[in-house]
Amino acid sequence: xxxLKDIKTQINSVGSTKKITSAMKMVAASKxxxxxxxxxxARPYSSRLEEMLASLASSAVSGEGxxxxxxxxxxxxNYIVVPVSADRGLCGGFNSSINREAxxxxxxxxxxxxxxxxxxxxxxxxxxxxxxxxxxxxxxxVDLNVSSTGYESALNISxxxxxxxxxxxxxxxxxxxxxxxxxxxxxxxxxxxxPLDVSNSEKEEEKENSSNAIYDYEPDxxxxxxxxxxxxxxxxxxxxxxxxDAGEQGARMAAMDNATRNAGEMIDSLxxxxxxxRQAFITKELIEIISGAxxx
Amino acid sequence: xxNISFDLVSPEKLLFNDKVGMIIVPGKDGDLGILPGHSxxxxxxxxxxxxxxxxxxxxxKSFFVSGGFAEINPEKCIVLxxxxxxxxxxxxxxxxxxxxxxxxxxxxxxxxQLLIAKAKLxxxxxxxxxxx
Numbered sequence: 001x002x003x004l005k006d007i008k009t010q011i012n013s014v015g016s017t018k019k020i021t022s023a024m025k026m027v028a029a030s031k032x033x034x035x036x037x038x039x040x041x042a043r044p045y046s047s048r049l050e051e052m053l054a055s056l057a058s059s060a061v062s063g064e065g066x067x068x069x070x071x072x073x074x075x076x077x078n079y080i081v082v083p084v085s086a087d088r089g090l091c092g093g094f095n096s097s098i099n100r101e102a103x104x105x106x107x108x109x110x111x112x113x114x115x116x117x118x119x120x121x122x123x124x125x126x127x128x129x130x131x132x133x134x135x136x137x138x139x140x141x142v143d144l145n146v147s148s149t150g151y152e153s154a155l156n157i158s159x160x161x162x163x164x165x166x167x168x169x170x171x172x173x174x175x176x177x178x179x180x181x182x183x184x185x186x187x188x189x190x191x192x193x194x195p196l197d198v199s200n201s202e203k204e205e206e207k208e209n210s211s212n213a214i215y216d217y218e219p220d221x222x223x224x225x226x227x228x229x230x231x232x233x234x235x236x237x238x239x240x241x242x243x244x245d246a247g248e249q250g251a252r253m254a255a256m257d258n259a260t261r262n263a264g265e266m267i268d269s270l271x272x273x274x275x276x277x278r279q280a281f282i283t284k285e286l287i288e289i290i291s292g293a294x295x296x
Numbered sequence: 297x298x299n300i301s302f303d304l305v306s307p308e309k310l311l312f313n314d315k316v317g318m319i320i321v322p323g324k325d326g327d328l329g330i331l332p333g334h335s336x337x338x339x340x341x342x343x344x345x346x347x348x349x350x351x352x353x354x355x356x357k358s359f360f361v362s363g364g365f366a367e368i369n370p371e372k373c374i375v376l377x378x379x380x381x382x383x384x385x386x387x388x389x390x391x392x393x394x395x396x397x398x399x400x401x402x403x404x405x406x407x408x409q410l411l412i413a414k415a416k417l418x419x420x421x422x423x424x425x426x427x428x
Contacts, residue, residue: 038308041308041309041310042307042308042309044303044305044310045305045306045307045310045376046307048303048305048367048374048376049365049376051367052338052365052367052376055338056338150307150308151306151307151308151378154307215336215337215338216335216336216337216338217337217338217339218323218324218325218328218337218338218339218340219324219325219339219340223324223340224338224339224340224365227340227363227365228365231378234307235307238307
């Protein structure tokens with residue numbers, strides 16, 4: 001049976017852990033609000049870019065040069081998988097679910113005879129894939145800090161990807177990231193980045209087709225498309241980074257909320273145990289005194 | 297008076313969203329003056345000034361954009377731009393310094409940045425379109 005002093009120290013240490021986790025929760029909550037605002041502020045740009053692209057996509061017929069971002073290389077052999085995780089832990093299953101999903105995807109692609117390369121974003125996925133698939137990593141991006149550096153960080157990734165793509169290093173690029181659903185839930189999502197997945201915007205296209213048909217293009221459709229496509233890749237990455245950042249804060253908030261609650265429960269049960277032990281101790285002393293008095 | 301709704305959007309945020317009388321955007325092949333009822337156009341932009349006018353043709357705001365796209369239809373004009381600065385907040389001396397720095401590097405990579413910086417300086421110096 002633990003002594004009273006032992007229980008007391010335990011209560012104190014759980015109490016200080018609780019303080020830390022509740023502080024982390026508060027920090028995550030305020031960061032979440034900021035990240036969410038950022039993600040929402042970026043939405044108009046990307047949605048309008050997509051609209052524009054949807055109206056232009058139908059005009060792309062030739063598979064030369066930059067247009068390849070839309071039409072693909074015609075091959076289906078080399079894949080690049082980009083898992084987007086956080087730089088820091090203590091956010092529940094946020095990072096591990098990304099790593100698991102990306103790992104599963106890479107293995108299943110390899111299983112069907114494809115060549116898979118990796119480009120992890122975020123420390124947690126870099127570390128994970130450094131352990132399990134070290135020689136397939138071609139580049140990694142860490143410490144992006146997207147909420148403060150903004151668009152620049154997405155541009156770096158996008159430039160690197162396009163450089164590799166036009167060098168013929170890969171045919172398809174798939175992003176694995178946490179989609180921000182609400183403050184407490186994230187959804188692991190796969191998105192094909194290159195070539196552009198038009199099936200997403202197809203529905204919109206049909207809807208708007210009648211009104212889009214009569215646009216004038218200046219200088220001409222192909223030139224605009226050549227400008228638009230690389231930009232779209234960067235914007236998609238930017239959007240994903242922001243979503244993932246907001247998701248991370250949400251996941252951390254939920255995880256820390258849980259930890260705080262658990263710590264509270266633990267303190268309650270320890271306090272109960274402490275009081276019981278103390279009471280037992282008092283009773284024991286009383287019995288000793290009484291039986292001592294009786295024997296006289 | 298007729299008006300046209302105008303959005304100026306950068307990847308980071310929505311910078312301007314209101315009904316205005318007229319906008320001038322720097323199209324790739326020349327400046328476009330956009331009035332309500334403009335025909336449908338999608339255009340790429342060169343580095344330059346985006347000027348926003350009220351319904352009585354007074355200058356409301358002017359921005360510098362480093363490039364981007366404009367989508368125009370009779371009721372609405374949307375400008376998607378990557379780097380947007382409000383002209384009144386730009387400092388001439390800072391831009392000149394930037395140009396000097398870029399010129400001293402003289403690499404392929406900085407060439408584009410140099411062009412943008414020069415266009416930015418021009419945008420600060422030019423006064424045409426200020427009153428129309």
